[in-house]
Amino acid sequence: MCGIVGYTGEQEAMPIIFEGLKRLEYRGYDSAGIATLDQRDRIELRRSVGKLYNLEQILKKSPMTGHVGIGHTRWATHGKPSDVNAHPHVSMHGEVVVIHNGIIENFLPLRQELEDKGYRFVSETDTEVLPHMIEDYTRQGMTLTEAVRATLHRIKGAAAIATMSIHEPGTLVAARIANAGGVVVGYGDGEMFLASDIPAILQHTRSVVYLNPAEVVTITQHGAIYTDLAGNPLTKHPTTVAWDPVSAAKGGYKHFMEKEIYEQPVALTDTIRGRVDLPNNRVLLESANLDAETVRGLSRVISVGMGTSRHAAMVAKYLIEELAGIPTESEVASEFRYRNPYVGPNTLFLAYTQSGETVDVLEAMAEAKRKGARIVGIINVVGSEASRQSDGVVYLQSGPEIAVASTKTFVCSLVDSALLALYLGQQRGTISEERMRQLLNAINALPTLASQVLDDSPANRAMYEALARKYAGASNFLHLGRGIEYPIALEGALKLKEISYIHAEGFAAGEMKHGAIALIDANLPSVVIAPMDSIHAKMISSIEQIRARDGKVIAIATEGDEEIRDKADDVIYIPATDPLLVPVLATLPLQLLAYHIAVRRGADVDQPRNLAKSVTVE
Ligand code: G6P
Secondary structure, three states: OEEEEEEEEOOOHHHHHHHHHHHHHHHEEEEEEEEEOOOOOOHHHHEOOOOOHHHOOOOOOEEEEEOOEOOOOOEEOOOOOOHHHHHOOOOOOOEEEEEEEOOOHHHHHHHHHHHHHOOOOOOOOOOOOHHHHHHHHHHHHHHHHHHHHHHHOOOOOOEEEEEEEEEEEEEEOEEEEEEOOEEEEEEEEOOOEEOOOOOHOOOOOOEEEEOOOOOOEEEEOEEEEEOOOOOOOOOOOOOOOOHHHHHHOOOOOOOOOHHHHHHHHHHEEEEEEHEEEEEOOEEOHHHOOOOHHHHHHEEEEEEOOOOHHHHHHHHHHHHHHHHHHOOEEEEEEHHHHOOOOOOOOEEEEEEEOOOOOHHHHHHHHHHHHHHOOOEEEEEEOOOOOOHOOOEEEEEEEOOOOOOOOOOHHHHHHHHHHHHHHHHHHHOOOOOOOHHHHHHHHHHHHHHHHHHHHHOOHHHHHHHHHHHHHHHHHEEEEEEOOOOOHHHHHHHHHHHHHHHOOEEEEEHHHHHHHOHHHOOOOOOOOEEEEEOOOOOOOHHHHHHHHHOOOEEEEEEEEEEEEEEOHHHEEEEEOOOOHHHHHHHHHHHHHHHHHHHHHHHHHHOOOOOOOOOOOOOOOO
């Protein structure tokens, strides 16, 4: 969760930007930086790794002046934080400065193209292509706004950016493509503000405009001009933010769960950033504390968790066996701890727990540790008990999750499992260079694909609302999946039952004929996860068996699969991706379906009855 703050007006920009960054401090981050344009229209830049305090010390020693500027904080990524990698980034000739949230999927060819033109790169970040490319376009005669649009046409990926140029003092240009964090424009009196999140600017103004994906804004102290990516003008009117801390924290969404569902492209970006090293075709996971010798010596993996985290632990089995060739078992943590499990010294024990405080997981970890296993936690909360008990940690980097039903922490733990499996495969030599490249590119593309599934357009909302109208009266649901989609069927059923109180069961599709089929009639809807993969035909056959008994089918299918339209009652499409990553995208419609059905039934979505965010008592 990176933060952006910008200012243009009569006041000194730096203190306003610094104060705004401080208001985003709760996120925790590994670097921060501010750029201003001084009185002589030169870019001033101060950056520092670590907490905002470090930047503050630099600013005290070396203050900055200027009435226009941008600032950035970066969420702890466990990549390689360094001053040179910190934002803002300045172009080679010092004319353009940029802040960027998101991932540029095609940064390698773009960097090559710019290097061929003579641009020198000083950081390892994908972001650095942006200032160079924008500068290159402005040097060809484009305005800053035109150059931003031209640049955005070239990049693949989700992005939120803020930029300024020495040639247009007093102007800020910001833009969004897909979903990589928000951009809010704040209106003042003779001054304007820019932020990724409202709290950063709320002390100055409550009059704001939210940028939608594929929109660009050009801001001066007197106002803002909005265009689409083609340069067509857009009319947007400021709205007034009603200030109460809870609704401000919900950021315009009705429930925290809804907000967290829509935050997933950003959460995925944060979990991927710093771990996928495309230039060297490898995964960086230092925090897992697993050296090559340890990994080569592993003979077994056990993954445990509770609830949603247990489903993520199940997916890990498929990934690790496929990519690293290590026998892997997954178990409910509360079962593991109460039997006498066999654990050898060459066992890697993976503890999945977003809170890091779930008692059954902590006890299972202690049991595994007593028996000599090496413990790696897949955890969201930094400093939690589980993180302290682990030999190594892979943090989810999802940001805080408030709704009781887990959403973004789940998809991030799926991606972390894929990264961990690749990391193990890389150390054991079980994965070819080519397969590694394919999967790293596919992982990098996930935030963009997730934003397509989570398209917040009226048409997409209407589709889910229509499904909710049609199915909210059901008393039971079946969720079916096969292979790596089986745990996702379990997760879809869990999401629906915990927030809507409809009885829902997840099944391995092949098991259906051995019991669940007896339940099927016209009143029982089944959600069938049927992506285009090697077992697609089997899933179609499951759908036919359900339909033959008058059951209703909602299929989750791959875009382009027209055949399934004739077979299922309703189809929700997801974009194609690598089969091992389908669980990430298939989860998203299941969350939205559960959410809309729960809302339709008038349930307390954020705090379902009898449930707790983390279960710390036995
Ligand atoms: C509770 C929550 C679930 C969560 C589970 C495990 O049941 O309601 O959303 O998946 O605990 O929590 P953990 O923090 O260990 O992931």
